[in-house]
Amino acid sequence: MTRTDEIAAGLAEVETRIAGACAKAGRPREEVTLIAVTKTYPASDVRILAGLGVTDVGENRDQEAAEKAGSLTDLSLTWHFVGQLQTNKVRSVVGYADVIHSVDRPRLVQAISREAVRAGREVTCLVQVALDDDPSRGGARPADVPGLADELAAASGVRLGGLMAVAPLGEDPAAAFARLRDLAVAVRAGHPGATMVSAGMSGDLDEAVAHGATHVRVGTALLGLRKAFVR
Template sequence: MTDASGTGEDGTGGADRGAELAANLAEVRGRIAAACAAAGRPADAVTLIAVTKTRPASDVRLLAGLGLTDVAENRDQEAAPKAAATAGLPLTWHFVGQLQTNKVRSVASYADVVQSVDRPRLVTALSAAAERAGRTLGCLVQVALDGGEGRGGAAPGDVPALADLVAGAPGLRLGGVMAVAPLGADPAAAFERLAEIAARTRDDHPGAGTVSAGMSGDLEQAIACGATHVRVGTALLGGRRAIVR
């Protein structure tokens, strides 16, 4: 028996929800494989990240049981308890939302990768928090492809200096770049621009090969432009629900 959130009485999620997630996961993986084939890339060149915002920890456990290894959240107040509730599972946690410095210490305690690094002050705060926690945090520089109109990100011209700052900061590891296609824009054109920025970043930092781009509606275009990670929420988990505490 499940409650309104789809969580079973034992907290693991109902059988129906498990079957739903399995079907969704198979469909998304099929889309990724087809997009990789069309781009002449191996299917394992792209990592699927499940964006589980507003969904319960039971969904995370079910996805982990289906072999998914990467999970993302964009709000610390939801991510922290969810990460704690799934501690011990073989998961990589990504923080993908705009991050205020007063949340950095909490995020640094559970996130393995912070994908939304977009300003020097945040780099400084993350470095201090990682050092304090005795951890090394992977970091992606978020690039604003829309002129920075409310979705966060560094201006493309600021990316090289910010990448240098991350690469030199104690407790941080520069992984690459991330972006969200601007609303109403051609995603292919946006991701082509990101690919150019990613290539320049790799020229300066050869180990920074991650390109996080593409979501439920545009993952094919992102993969065609070289995305190594896609962040999928709705296509995997369905529409948003009330925030689960």
């Protein structure tokens, strides 16, 4: 079996899961965008995905992402930065990312805005919500989310896209994604254009779709067990 065959099979399985979750939730399949999370996978896998019709690609490490994006400029892809973002990496990330999913503090809003204006770009940004008390996973406290959304909406060079979250370890993801859904509804009340809800990965995309996710971030189920990234 070729690598293209492997990826095509993984994609078919993931598409079946997303379609089934949408049907169960009474949602059109078109409401959910698949983001292929390609961290540690080579650029050649991204090229295969693009040939199979996948146009949204997620990365969480700047050095690896910048290199891949730079080598695939001939493809029409939307690049999503989905990892925790340090301010010293903002200039690089703004250079290639169309969407940043991990905005969780005012200082980051300011840094992204400054670099987007400098680069003459508009970057869509999502507020990352902490659904647990683990600081290592990033995210703003739920109580701080409305204010951070307001700051993003007012900043130059960026567009408030909506919210993102990762389900807490050891908790029912459905309950966590229900809390995210409620926060997303509250944010949309003040910012009707903030329609994106980025939630759900290989293990919990079904629960995420059931609770309103518009974007699911899938790596392993799509591309197989991760290998070390080789340049």
